[in-house]
Amino acid sequence: MTASRTDGPVAVVYDIQRLSLNDGPGIRTTVFLKGCPLTCAWCHNPESWESSPRLAYTESLCRLCGECVRVCPTRSHSIVGTSGEGLRHVVDWSTCTACGLCVEACPYDALSICGREYTVSELFEALKPDLPYYAVGEGGGVTFSGGEPMASFDFLFGFLRRKGNLNVCLETSGSAPSTDFLKIAPLVDLFLYDYKATGSERHKELCGEGSELILANLRLLCRAGAKVLLRLPLVPGVNDQEEHLRAIAALLEELPELEGAQILPYHALGTGKEARFGLGGRTFLRPSATAEQARAWLAALESFGARKVFL
Ligand code: SF4
Ligand code: SF4
Structure with a gap:
């Protein structure tokens, strides 16, 4: 069906x-x-x-600005690490509902819904x-x-x-x-x-x-x-x-x-x-x-x- x-x-x-x-x-x-x-x-x-539909994330475009972290209702995005050691963007794919809010918020086109x-x-x-x-x-x-x-x-x-x-x-x-x-x-x-x-x-x-x-x-x-x-x-x-x-x-x-x-x-x-x-x-x-x-x-x-x- x-x-x-x-x-x-x-x-x-x-x-x-x-x-x-x-x-x-x-x-x-x-x-x-x-x-x-x-x-x-x-x-x-x-x-x-x-x-x-599923979220897609392109690491090479991400500037670690944190806009997606701010808007995501399921807290599926996080920026981890320290500026000294290097920051990293982590996506929790298991909680993402593909709502698309982070896609709209990302200023660098690093996110899309497929x-x-x-x-x-x-x-x-x-x-x-x-x-x-x-x-x-x-x-x-x-x-x-x-x-x-x-x-x-x-x-x-x-x-x-x-x-x-x-x-x-x-x-x-x-x-x-x-x-x-x-x-x-x-x-x-x-x-x-x-x-x-x-x-x-x-x-x-x-x-x-x-x-x-x-x-x-x-x-x-x-x-x-x-x-x-x-x-x-x-x-x-x-x-x-x-x-x-x-x-x-x-x-x-x-x-x-x-x-x-x-x-x-x-x-x-x-x-x-x-x-x-x-x-x-x-x-x-x-x-x-x-x-x-x-x-x-x-x-x-x-x-x-x-x-x-x-x-
Ligand atoms: S698509 Fe929605 S649920 Fe998934 S990471 Fe983006 S804002 Fe969060
Ligand atoms: S909003 Fe876009 S550029 Fe900013 S941290 Fe999220 S994915 Fe990276």
Whole structure:
């Protein structure tokens, strides 16, 4: 269930990326919704983990002026230390309610609130300026990403029922009730469906949940006639073993309805964001995959019989 206002279900949007070229066909607007049931070890979008808005603090901009300490009703900010030893700004993330008062008070833009509630109507309004771009070339549209957009199901379903001929893609981990996937299957133009690890135990180790439901939903969508493209986040030394690559090839053979599979090589961009949200320690940091590694994965998949795989 999604939070709801009197004017319909709402979702918390943490970013709207316009003129996106990598999230489905054509020129697209990618709408990032907050909230995700998984805890993938390589996820560097900490702002997407929780479903509610969250305070962000940028240490490099803070001048230790103390305005936030003065206005915060929950005493979540403090300046500690002495001028001799050096002063330090500490945020108590456990008591912050993301009310935004300190954001307004900070004279140096060191604070912000990540995430804003949208109703379906408000999102359609926000998308209006982009509509002309969707007609360019092969035809674009809107892509929902996250987090896990299915975690905001009521909002998503409400949007899809009103979309008319707007092309909508959905990036998903597959971790959501099967009944929800069946409801939206006829309304989604393309599912961009993650396949992250082989073996339920391994999936749980890396992503916090077993893979049974995810695989069941994938098969369900294919049987229901949905258009599904597999997306393969591959992290060197973590989930690029032969067993996993062979399982991907086998899945593509088992489900000929799949549109194909796209390799998403791990990159370390965006790391370091966790500290800004007080969410450090959940994920690992590794060197980015090289172009050579990505080509080797593609070659290996093809040698195992995988069809329609691309980078
Ligand atoms: S957002 Fe509100 S509760 Fe959180 S630190 Fe700022 S003033 Fe305090
Ligand atoms: S108001 Fe802004 S600059 Fe001043 S101490 Fe707080 S975060 Fe730092």
